[in-house]
Amino acid sequence: MKEIVQMIVVLSVICTICGVALSGFRNMTEDRIENQVLMNVQGPKVKLVLEGAENDLIADRKKLSVNDEQLLLFIGKKQGKDWAIAYETVGQGFGGDLKVMVGYDIEQNNLTGVQIISHKETPGIGSRVTENQFTKRFKGLHIDIEITPNQCPDEIDAISGATYSSKGVCEALRKSIALYPEIRKQALAN
Amino acid sequence: MSLSKEFTKGLWNELPPFRLVLGLCPVLAVTKSAETGLGMGLAVIFVLTCSNMLVSSLRNVIPRKVRIASFIVIIATFVVIVELTAQAYFYPIYEKLGIFIPLIVVNCIILGRAEAFASRNGVIPSALDGLGIGTGFTLSLTVLGGIREILGNGTIFGAEIMWSSFRPFTFMVEAPGAFLSLGLLLGIMNACSKSN
């Protein structure tokens, strides 16, 4: 009996100490990690989506809440004026979540670009949606475009052999466009 | 055995990947370049030394029946610390090492040293043992990564060193090249120690 108590006590103490240490360490590094992820993962993609912006996109980011969901908004400026916004939505690809960043010109209400932030598609097949060949097809589309859920609009040719992944990107775009009026209003209000 | 021997045995006699043939999963997977090999090695040195010290200082407190569980908890803690640090300060290399940093938890070198050495020896010998084995592991990974990077990519630590018309032998940076170069190095090391 004594042995069991000892085992339980020792293991619990070790686990508690480790847990406390780790949560403390996590708090210490959290901000820095968030920054690093923004700089290394989303940063380059945001720059591509908002090509031509003259400000520091990462520094000028904003946190918004739309429909009770937290959202990170990137604002691109030209000649000191707000020019375009970009934010991320999620679509369902063949292998899992497809995170897609879509940029909008807030004057013209059309797309400045689309980039895939992260994906779990099959390398060499579904992963081709990340290539410029595919993403450039979205550039310049107007937000009035009609997209049926889980389908690609007529303006976009799905990649042959990667239909599911292409539809996932289109689905993320549809969600993104659905959010656009609300986000644009909030962005302009600030 | 003197203290200096605890350190130096890890550099040749008990060199992890080549002598003990342990921890081969990261050896094969992260030696695409000398840089990733070195990064992985440094992570292992840290985890191994710290976990060895902690395990050895707690060796009289931990009941035998839960020792493996305790070791794993301790090792996992240090691995998560390494992971968070790498993520916060060395993001590019963290991305390249990917899943193999968390997998240090199940690296048999570390549990092996905790079980075979640190749980039976004092704190200072255990620290030296961890440092030595870790250094040996790092050197092996860096050398293997260096060979594969030079032949497979024409660079070393990212710097171009081959002549300009060199067409990289990409076989070496892919999986079969890893097995092949590991096997040949293993054979050469065996031949060396046999002839001594």
Add this chain to the structure above:
Amino acid sequence: MNKTTSMKVSNLTVSPGPHRHSGASITGGSYDFLLALLPAVIMGICYYGFDAVRVISASIASAMIAEALIQKILKKPVTIADGSAAVSGLLLALILPANVPLYVIIVANFAGIIVGKQCFGGLGANPLNPALVGWAIVRITKTWADFLDFDLMLINYDTGFILQYPLAVLKAKGPSALSDFHLGALFLGQQTGGIGASAIVCLLAGGLYLIIRGTIRWEIPLCFIIGVTIISGVFWLANSTAYGNPMFHLLTGNVIIGAFFLCTDNASSPVNRWGMVAFGFGCGAMTIVLRAWSIYPDGVVFACLLMSLFVPLLDKLKAGQIVPQPVELPPVSGSVEERTA
């Protein structure tokens, strides 16, 4: 193994299979191979001139140097005079385009001889044909694969026939684009391909010579060809607009050199009849499957390599097998070292 050696256990050395004896020595067998390949070599030189000479001599030389070097390092007796390394080098050269860079030939031969042969214990113990290992290593190296692409490499030659690799045409455009290739011309070797691999008629002559001499057994080549014919026939009958016809498959790429020379390598093919039948048929069938469905235009090399891995299994097929007679050994004491010392 005869009775006198079994009595003197102290002198017993166990060597890896095959133990089948054709009456010829290893050296004789190797020189038979070289002789049988001579017509194909001459035809290759006629078409590609000095470049072919360069590739063939560099390949043979580097294979022999690799073998001598590794045997010196491992302190084994140097056996390059038995000609097996020269055969590997020549076979590799014959399936390469005529203007492969020198370093590719050297790397392929060193990889083939050292990794594919000597690491497993030298001649007779190699589970794969060293020439094929060398070729495969170059082929799966993304940056070097172009060196094995006949269409890219041979573009500047004037050989008097169509400078397009027939199998690449089939892969890219389907059978309807094949009307330019006449079966007669293909048979006479007037086709783009490896230095010697495209000289079909010469290879057939050489192969028949080897069968008559008993250096290779007839089962493997025959079943290889039957396998290619049947499986490509099935594909062709199923959909003749997507797959080539059997005659075309037989006369192009590495099929003939594969059937007679590449997969008849003694150490990496089975020793008993039914094993050989299954092995040859498997190689032929796999070749067509790879041609039809893989990204590579030709599949002979990978087919032979894959089937060679099944050889230990195929050696267990018992029907009609030459069963080695069990020999009663007196009980021995002492360690292996003491006995073989």
